Amino acid sequence: MERPFNLSIEHLRTNHYKPSAGTAIRSVPIFSRPAYTFPMDVERLRAYLLDLSHVVETMQWGANLVFWAGDKAIGGKMFALIDLDEPAPPSRAANQQPATENQQLLLSYSAGPERYAELLEIDGLVPAPYMARIHWVAAERWDVFSDAAWQRELRAAYEITLAKLPKKVRATLALPAAQQRRLIAEARRKQAKKS
Numbered sequence: 758m759e760r761p762f763n764l765s766i767e768h769l770r771t772n773h774y775k776p777s778a779g780t781a782i783r784s785v786p787i788f789s790r791p792a793y794t795f796p797m798d799v800e801r802l803r804a805y806l807l808d809l810s811h812v813v814e815t816m817q818w819g820a821n822l823v824f825w826a827g828d829k830a831i832g833g834k835m836f837a838l839i840d841l842d843e844p845a846p847p848s849r850a851a852n853q854q855p856a857t858e859n860q861q862l863l864l865s866y867s868a869g870p871e872r873y874a875e876l877l878e879i880d881g882l883v884p885a886p887y888m889a890r891i892h893w894v895a896a897e898r899w900d901v902f903s904d905a906a907w908q909r910e911l912r913a914a915y916e917i918t919l920a921k922l923p924k925k926v927r928a929t930l931a932l933p934a935a936q937q938r939r940l941i942a943e944a945r946r947k948q949a950k951k952s
Contacts, residue, residue, distance in 0.1 A: 830944040836918035862895040
């Protein structure tokens, strides 16, 4: 991965900047941002997604964080899934699949039919297992996108899913927070009685 350009005082002093007489050069970097930023990770992504309105997370299917647009109890739909399982150690079996097919996928999300084919051309994105038919993609590693690009992608996934919610669910999400909580609690009680 290419390191971002860092414009330091030393660089200015030796290469480009020639101060006029009497001008002092501070020994503090011009940019307050560090020269290298780490790629997105689970904690930062989770914090971003939970800041979106009407997003709920659940833990399902083992150690998978599932993010929903609207609460599942009232008919919300999932738009992203983060796999928290530790990667399995490589096996030495003779009939083992190649490593590229065996790689653990970190994150799956809804891409929508318009962007699905375009996203699959990006190295590190593959069709999401079990969800490719509904235009979901899965990332093999966090550095596929920058932080801002991850946020744009997942915001788009959220908006696609939110737009597909039934009118009744969207009407529930438009209610004041206290009424929403009451309806969600009532729906969960009904679901608990059924099971």
